[in-house]
Amino acid sequence: MSLLAQLQLADSAFPSGLYTLSHGLEAYTQAGPVDVAALLEDVLLHAVGPGDATALVLAHRAVLAGDWDTVAAVDRRLHAVKLSREQRAAATRTGNQVLRTATVVFGLPELTRLAELVGAGAAPGNHAVVLGTAHAGLGVPEDDAVTGDLYAFAASWVSAAVRLRRLDFRQAQATLYGAAGAIGRAAATALAARDPLDLCTATPLADTMSCAHERAQARLFTT
Numbered sequence: 001m002s003l004l005a006q007l008q009l010a011d012s013a014f015p016s017g018l019y020t021l022s023h024g025l026e027a028y029t030q031a032g033p034v035d036v037a038a039l040l041e042d043v044l045l046h047a048v049g050p051g052d053a054t055a056l057v058l059a060h061r062a063v064l065a066g067d068w069d070t071v072a073a074v075d076r077r078l079h080a081v082k083l084s085r086e087q088r089a090a091a092t093r094t095g096n097q098v099l100r101t102a103t104v105v106f107g108l109p110e111l112t113r114l115a116e117l118v119g120a121g122a123a124p125g126n127h128a129v130v131l132g133t134a135h136a137g138l139g140v141p142e143d144d145a146v147t148g149d150l151y152a153f154a155a156s157w158v159s160a161a162v163r164l165r166r167l168d169f170r171q172a173q174a175t176l177y178g179a180a181g182a183i184g185r186a187a188a189t190a191l192a193a194r195d196p197l198d199l200c201t202a203t204p205l206a207d208t209m210s211c212a213h214e215r216a217q218a219r220l221f222t223t
Contacts (some may be wrong), residue, residue: 001138004104008157009134011160015101016127017094022160022221023153027209029164030216036161037175040154041182042126042204048153049186051081051201052091052128053146054193057134060142063110068117070196071133077196084210088124090223095127102134110137146190150183162222 008014020048028034055078062070098120103111114133118125128149135145152160158172167175193199213223 003013003144003145005138006140006148008105009098009102009131010148012152014098016154018100019159020221021090021094021156021223023143023157023223024209025157025160025166026164026214026219026221026223027213028183029166029215030213031209032143034166035160037178040157040175040179043157043203044150044154044179044182044186045189047201047203047206048150049189050154050193051078052126053150053181053186053190054199055126055128056132056135056149057142057146057190058193058196058199059129060136060145063133063136068113071114071129072117072123074196075117075126075129075201077199078126078128079124081201083207084214086210086214086223087207089097091126091128092124095125095130098127098134099125099130102130106134106138108134108137110134129186143152143187143191147183147187154179154183163220193218 009167012019023037024034055074058074059071062068062074077090079088082091093140096118099111099115103115110133114123114125114130117123123129131149132145154176158167158176161167162169162172210223
């Protein structure tokens with residue numbers, strides 16, 4: 001049952017709002033030609049792996065240990081390393097949407113406790129932390145949880161590339177399959193983390209692009 005629940009959370013039909021995000025890709029395409037596959041690998045290895053994926057793993061472990069102070073600390077740390085307003089808003093908007101929906105769907109006490117922390121202002125409710133909490137409560141192993149979430153990110157990325165007309169549907173599937181190595185390395189980075197201070201990102205160009213996207217005259221996506 002934990003596998004089915006994990007697949008349900010990762011499904012694009014789950015109402016998380018991820019379909020509204022290009023994860024920065026729209027800003028790159030507005031700036032000029034872009035190698036979608038190479039950029040996806042860079043984002044996985046230098047942003048999502050050490051950032052959101054690491055937060056998911058650390059939150060998962062803390063929930064299993066009943067350490068809610070660490071869950072909140074991880075959530076705040078992830079919020080702090082997202083440097084642009086657009087990134088922070090997207091992560092908490094989708095996170096809170098998943099939190100509200102998953103609490104009803106799965107009825108997990110772990111999600112109820114996280115909702116209390118978010119409601120009290122002790123944690124912002126980032127998407128990755130919500131998923132880490134949900135997967136822990138559902139009994140999904142941390143390695144499966146983080147790999148599945150990284151795959152879901154990559155799938156969302158190539159879907160945005162199709163809508164931005166940078167890939168056709170066959171190229172999108174080839175790009176997604178080709179991202180397996182980067183997904184594995186990003187998952188390994190996340191699983192090696194031991195402390196909230198291990199959570200970081202190193203994407204100055206992506207941060208700059210996000211700031212530019214906030215002020216773009218025309219936007220198909222919110223990021």
